[in-house]
Amino acid sequence: MRKTFIAGNWKMNKTPSEAVAFAKELVVSLKDSDTKLMIAPSMTAISQVADVIKGSNIILGAQNMASVESGARTGETSVLMLKDLGVEAVILGHSERRSIYGESDVLINEKIKLALSHNLEVLFCIGETLEEREAGKAEEVCFSQTELGLKGISAEEMKNIVIAYEPVWAIGTGKTASPEDAQAIHKAIRGKIEELYSKEVAEKVIIQYGGSVKPGNVKELMAQPDIDGGLIGGAALDTDSFTALANYNK
Numbered sequence: 001m002r003k004t005f006i007a008g009n010w011k012m013n014k015t016p017s018e019a020v021a022f023a024k025e026l027v028v029s030l031k032d033s034d035t036k037l038m039i040a041p042s043m044t045a046i047s048q049v050a051d052v053i054k055g056s057n058i059i060l061g062a063q064n065m066a067s068v069e070s071g072a073r074t075g076e077t078s079v080l081m082l083k084d085l086g087v088e089a090v091i092l093g094h095s096e097r098r099s100i101y102g103e104s105d106v107l108i109n110e111k112i113k114l115a116l117s118h119n120l121e122v123l124f125c126i127g128e129t130l131e132e133r134e135a136g137k138a139e140e141v142c143f144s145q146t147e148l149g150l151k152g153i154s155a156e157e158m159k160n161i162v163i164a165y166e167p168v169w170a171i172g173t174g175k176t177a178s179p180e181d182a183q184a185i186h187k188a189i190r191g192k193i194e195e196l197y198s199k200e201v202a203e204k205v206i207i208q209y210g211g212s213v214k215p216g217n218v219k220e221l222m223a224q225p226d227i228d229g230g231l232i233g234g235a236a237l238d239t240d241s242f243t244a245l246a247n248y249n250k
């Protein structure tokens with residue numbers, strides 16, 4: 001039985017002081033949730049948010065990290081820095097990193113390997129654009145991103161991988177994949193994991209859905225057999241809506 005995993009990606013929102021105030025509210029409002037929970041503040045707020053959520057049921061995540069441990073990488077954040085602050089998980093391969101910052105599958109694969117070697121849990125994002133979906137290539141794109149991103153990663157290391165399927169056309173647009181369409185891709189991705197690893201690995205891997213998940217559609221999405229959680233953007237920025245998402249099963 002896979003435990004539902006709801007993660008909030010705050011993206012480039014909330015100043016450190018706003019982030020601290022928000023995290024304090026979440027610690028209280030989420031304390032009785034029985035889903036696995038993560039929040040990923042901006043890099044500038046991570047240290048202070050770490051202090052606020054210490055000892056709570058919320059995992060501290062980062063939104064990105066560099067592909068190397070240290071050195072001449074102006075503006076980047078190292079895995080060692082994240083670990084030192086108590087970060088336990090990192091989002092890698094997000095479509096905004098792929099499309100705006102030109103991150104390739106090869107670079108994402110390097111980052112994933114580095115994160116795993118430091119025992120970080122990885123939320124590995126994949127997903128097709130609208131153009132790719134309309135061309136009937138959604139599965140093909142997701143399979144390719146999955147294969148390239150997970151290249152060289154062992155079955156043992158897959159225990160620390162969460163796959164986040166985020167159709168790019170649904171991110172921040174208010175358009176959500178229908179539960180049936182999302183389920184079809186999630187099932188296909190799980191099938192790809194079985195092909196690459198084994199049935200056992202495929203059955204255990206958590207596959208989150210991301211893309212305009214809201215309190216109003218979360219139940220239907222989570223009811224699908226291969227959807228095991230959500231990677232949430234906009235609706236993770238407000239205490240009431242993130243709490244409703246975390247407690248969707250109550």
Ligand SMILES: O=C[C@H](O)COP(=O)(O)O
Nearest residue numbers: 009171172211212233234
């Ligand atoms: O990382 C989160 C996703 O990009 C989804 O964002 P959204 O919930 O605002 O559509």
